[in-house]
Amino acid sequence: MSTLTAGYSDVRATNLSAVLGFLRANAPCSRAAIAGGTGLNKATITNIVGDLIDRRLIRETEQTQNKVGRPATLLELDGSAYAAIGMEISARGLTAIAYDAAGGQILRWHRSGPGRGAGPDKTLTATSALARRAMAAVEATGREILGLTVGVPGLVDRDGTVVLAAGLGWRDFPLKPRLLDALSHPTFPVSVDNDANLSALAEYRYGPFAGTRNLIQISGDTGLGAGVIADGRPLQGNLGYVGEVGHLRIAPDGPLCGCGRRGCLEALAGIPALVRRLRDDSELDDLQLAVEQVVAQASAGDSKTVKALLETGSWLGMGVAMLTNVLNPGLIVLGGYYATLGEWLLPGVEKELQEQALAPQAGGCSVALSTLGHDITAIGAVARSLDQLDAGRIPG
Amino acid sequence: MSTLTAGYSDVRATNLSAVLGFLRANAPCSRAAIAGGTGLNKATITNIVGDLIDRRLIRETEQTQNKVGRPATLLELDGSAYAAIGMEISARGLTAIAYDAAGGQILRWHRSGPGRGAGPDKTLTATSALARRAMAAVEATGREILGLTVGVPGLVDRDGTVVLAAGLGWRDFPLKPRLLDALSHPTFPVSVDNDANLSALAEYRYGPFAGTRNLIQISGDTGLGAGVIADGRPLQGNLGYVGEVGHLRIAPDGPLCGCGRRGCLEALAGIPALVRRLRDDSELDDLQLAVEQVVAQASAGDSKTVKALLETGSWLGMGVAMLTNVLNPGLIVLGGYYATLGEWLLPGVEKELQEQALAPQAGGCSVALSTLGHDITAIGAVARSLDQLDAGRIPG
Numbered sequence: 001m002s003t004l005t006a007g008y009s010d011v012r013a014t015n016l017s018a019v020l021g022f023l024r025a026n027a028p029c030s031r032a033a034i035a036g037g038t039g040l041n042k043a044t045i046t047n048i049v050g051d052l053i054d055r056r057l058i059r060e061t062e063q064t065q066n067k068v069g070r071p072a073t074l075l076e077l078d079g080s081a082y083a084a085i086g087m088e089i090s091a092r093g094l095t096a097i098a099y100d101a102a103g104g105q106i107l108r109w110h111r112s113g114p115g116r117g118a119g120p121d122k123t124l125t126a127t128s129a130l131a132r133r134a135m136a137a138v139e140a141t142g143r144e145i146l147g148l149t150v151g152v153p154g155l156v157d158r159d160g161t162v163v164l165a166a167g168l169g170w171r172d173f174p175l176k177p178r179l180l181d182a183l184s185h186p187t188f189p190v191s192v193d194n195d196a197n198l199s200a201l202a203e204y205r206y207g208p209f210a211g212t213r214n215l216i217q218i219s220g221d222t223g224l225g226a227g228v229i230a231d232g233r234p235l236q237g238n239l240g241y242v243g244e245v246g247h248l249r250i251a252p253d254g255p256l257c258g259c260g261r262r263g264c265l266e267a268l269a270g271i272p273a274l275v276r277r278l279r280d281d282s283e284l285d286d287l288q289l290a291v292e293q294v295v296a297q298a299s300a301g302d303s304k305t306v307k308a309l310l311e312t313g314s315w316l317g318m319g320v321a322m323l324t325n326v327l328n329p330g331l332i333v334l335g336g337y338y339a340t341l342g343e344w345l346l347p348g349v350e351k352e353l354q355e356q357a358l359a360p361q362a363g364g365c366s367v368a369l370s371t372l373g374h375d376i377t378a379i380g381a382v383a384r385s386l387d388q389l390d391a392g393r394i395p396g
Numbered sequence: 397m398s399t400l401t402a403g404y405s406d407v408r409a410t411n412l413s414a415v416l417g418f419l420r421a422n423a424p425c426s427r428a429a430i431a432g433g434t435g436l437n438k439a440t441i442t443n444i445v446g447d448l449i450d451r452r453l454i455r456e457t458e459q460t461q462n463k464v465g466r467p468a469t470l471l472e473l474d475g476s477a478y479a480a481i482g483m484e485i486s487a488r489g490l491t492a493i494a495y496d497a498a499g500g501q502i503l504r505w506h507r508s509g510p511g512r513g514a515g516p517d518k519t520l521t522a523t524s525a526l527a528r529r530a531m532a533a534v535e536a537t538g539r540e541i542l543g544l545t546v547g548v549p550g551l552v553d554r555d556g557t558v559v560l561a562a563g564l565g566w567r568d569f570p571l572k573p574r575l576l577d578a579l580s581h582p583t584f585p586v587s588v589d590n591d592a593n594l595s596a597l598a599e600y601r602y603g604p605f606a607g608t609r610n611l612i613q614i615s616g617d618t619g620l621g622a623g624v625i626a627d628g629r630p631l632q633g634n635l636g637y638v639g640e641v642g643h644l645r646i647a648p649d650g651p652l653c654g655c656g657r658r659g660c661l662e663a664l665a666g667i668p669a670l671v672r673r674l675r676d677d678s679e680l681d682d683l684q685l686a687v688e689q690v691v692a693q694a695s696a697g698d699s700k701t702v703k704a705l706l707e708t709g710s711w712l713g714m715g716v717a718m719l720t721n722v723l724n725p726g727l728i729v730l731g732g733y734y735a736t737l738g739e740w741l742l743p744g745v746e747k748e749l750q751e752q753a754l755a756p757q758a759g760g761c762s763v764a765l766s767t768l769g770h771d772i773t774a775i776g777a778v779a780r781s782l783d784q785l786d787a788g789r790i791p792g
Binding site for chain 1: 407551559560609610622624626627629631632633634635636637638639640641642643644645646647648655657714717718719721722723724725726751752754755756759760761
């Protein structure tokens with residue numbers, strides 16, 4: 001059986017974590033400031049800081065405090081030793097991003113295709129080729145890779161199998177084991193996660209409201225999904241299938257959804273549903289182009305477009321209100337094409353939220369538009385490894 | 397600022413917690429068994445066990461292991477030093493329960509009224525009178541009180557103000573501060589929480605599926621609410637308003653709900669809604685009697701009753717499916733009158749759950765009926781204080 005026990009290593013990890021976390025928020029700063037901010041005593045700070053300098057996770061800077069009295073040597077994060085790789089597989093294509101441990105970007109690559117029609121095997125080949133190139137590029141900088149995480153738009157179980165990814169046309173594909181094989185079982189952790197879960201991690205670490213302890217990220221792209229940070233931790237659930245809001249049933253007799261059910265949020269408020277309502281052709285081979293057309297029409301004041309956007313916002317608001325009644329978030333961030341279309345969607349979203357949330361003032365929930373752009377899943381995939389470092393789990 | 401730092405006291409709390417938790421699951425057992433189960437070394441076990449014996453939280457028993465070799469002295473939980481009090485305010489009346497630290501019941505009292513019409517001030521007076529009697533009764537046993545928690549059917553903010561309790565007719569009543577005054581500010585913690593949150597704690601600690609890390613408790617009484625244990629922790633949310641599933645909008649043009657909106661889950665699947673569908677008189681002064689009549693009619697095979705129950709189960713299942721899509725629980729426990737009516741409700745619940753959950757096999761979610769009865773909120777209120785003890789936070 002496994003029970004929680006604390007020993008020296010846990011204390012050390014917690015203290016490392018406290019010092020790194022303080023520096024990430026406040027660097028550059030002095031040892032005395034770290035002691036004041038973390039509550040750790042001087043001997044512990046000296047010890048932990050020394051260790052973190054040895055591991056090249058922090059470093060002393062030439063810069064000194066602009067105050068009276070003796071200048072203190074300041075500390076800042078050092079990104080020279082470690083880096084993390086985040087990737088995304090989407091219907092649009094592949095993305096690979098690497099940040100160093102101080103948050104500095106090492107690479108950000110996009111590759112179109114293989115796309116929905118290609119099937120999982122071909123996509124795996126392309127993904128592992130891109131991963132190998134990213135690994136080589138990071139290693140060429142002399143940094144150790146902390147981890148590689150891949151986000152996919154679908155249900156991912158705890159073993160890294162993609163159980164269902166409608167937008168890719170995948171079902172029961174063991175992505176993580178296959179990727180491990182293709183990468184010859186690297187020494188660092190490789191993981192696979194749902195794109196919306198990773199997007200929530202990205203907002204929690206890098207967004208303008210980073211650190212909001214009850215935060216939901218809702219992304220509109222080919223699908224509609226949500227990632228949930230609850231009480232400061234990413235929600236996992238029983239098998240990892242949290243935040244499948246796209247298939248909340250909003251209208252029992254609503255339009256048919258791609259999942260075969262009727263009246264799902266995705267069928268009403270999804271981006272493809274919006275685009276189809278405004279265009280005669282049912283082909284949606286370029287969603288980005290279609291959204292750009294919607295923006296152009298809405299900006300020109302086209303009444304049919306503005307009305308469709310308001311309706312989409314209202315449907316989305318019904319989903320947002322449901323999430324609010326269940327999870328009482330402090331912040332809901334709309335991302336993907338919802339951010340692009342935000343100015344037309346927000347009025348409907350906020351009206352429904354205020355009307356349908358039971359708690360006064362929607363339980364203190366604000367709605368904001370994401371500023372992290374379309375790479376948010378890959379950024380969240382990087383964050384996943386860097387979060388481990390911040391939790392004091394340092395290799396070696 | 398507050399940051400997480402670990403020191404000697406945290407390690408000690410974690411180790412105390414591990415030993416108490418192991419004993420709660422496995423007592424009576426030997427020091428060697430505790431060492432094996434917790435991974436702690438012999439010196440630490442000797443030290444922690446000695447401390448817990450001194451604090452009268454565990455004790456040695458005369459009983460010895462029925463094995464070959466030298467008999468080992470066994471350890472078990474000792475309830476003689478501490479106890480916790482849990483109370484519930486509902487439209488039915490007041491409940492007070494006290495358990496000792498080993499889970500032994502000291503008292504379980506029910507008092508009818510003051511009821512919905514009485515208003516919060518009169519109810520506060522009755523509640524504090526009952527609390528004082530319970531405190532005196534516990535103190536008369538020589539035990540120190542770890543805490544007193546009161547559950548109420550409504551939104552409770554983090555300061556213990558009942559923001560909204562439709563079933564009691566309360567709005568913005570500062571129950572916790574008023575109760576603290578009425579009890580002359582006792583030295584132990586006093587807290588107020590939502591009834592469904594406490595019910596989830598009760599299931600997580602005492603139910604037949606105790607320890608299920610993703611568990612939702614849904615109670616049907618005068619209202620309909622849910623408490624959520626997610627990834628092993630009670631979900632709090634931004635202001636404490638988690639699990640307000642009664643007001644998820646299931647049918648946009650559905651019946652009017654007590655909250656003023658249309659088509660809420662409570663208006664469709666709530667127990668009062670069920671009873672009203674089956675009776676001509678709209679008065680519901682005795683919900684328990686009305687439910688007993690429903691049970692009698694259903695048992696006799698009355699087709700109108702059986703049909704209404706199946707429909708209620710289907711509506712409830714739609715709410716359950718929504719929770720499953722958002723939270724991916726491993727277990728949903730139906731409590732209150734839903735447990736009483738469970739045999740007729742479950743088919744509809746399970747059908748909708750399987751049909752409307754996106755994840756295969758509803759993400760591994762089972763539905764079960766609560767066995768903890770109508771005192772579950774007060775039991776959960778006791779659990780809240782005892783959980784603190786189990787987390788290693790021991791007074792003094």
